[in-house]
Amino acid sequence: EVQLVESGGGLIQPGGSLRLSCAASGFTVSSNYMSWVRQAPGKGLEWVSVIYSGGSTYYADSVKGRFTISRDNSKNTLYLQMNSLRAEDTAVYYCARDRLQIGDYYYYGMDVWGQGTTVTVSS
């Protein structure tokens, strides 16, 4: 079964750091584009970061310089290292497979999502 399971969320003080994990099963993280998307309480979805299969990484302006996306191929796991956290980073963080594969082709769309992990930045 294709599945993503996030972990690592919690309550953290402003200025602190947290690392989120996203364990994949049923497919290989390193062969896919993988994204982090967050949703602040009562708000809409916000794209955070993507890592391409080739290893290139990109970030939303709101987190650039503070967050780092990475993966561990041996553990088939995606990570998001979050530093210098701010109150406005409070959200549910989802990892998602960021391309839909049909046969030998990839299409634009986030087709597999985790259940989300909650990050609360507060003193």
Next chain:
Amino acid sequence: QSALTQPASVSGSPGQSITISCTGTSSDVGGYNYVSWYQQHPGKAPKLMIYEVSNRPSGVPDRFSGSKSGNTASLTISGLQAEDEADYYCSSYTSSSTSFGGGTKLTVL
């Protein structure tokens, strides 16, 4: 990375059709055929409903359809059912990033 513009809410009765619009610019929606639509029920993760403007993933009912004209994409749901009540988000890929719409709450009356 500006958010795409969606109506805050739409409503319809069971069996009716509704359309949700998603307006961007020539740099995102208008520039690429990479618009996706997601359905999100309260407390749940988003679900991909439409990819690349008008394609449905396996398992998504054909009551859901997508289209695009210029800088505006649209999601149409025909034959509304109670379980369609949810939040809907559009997204568009640009070079190296993704923009989401603000979301539209669909109420089935």
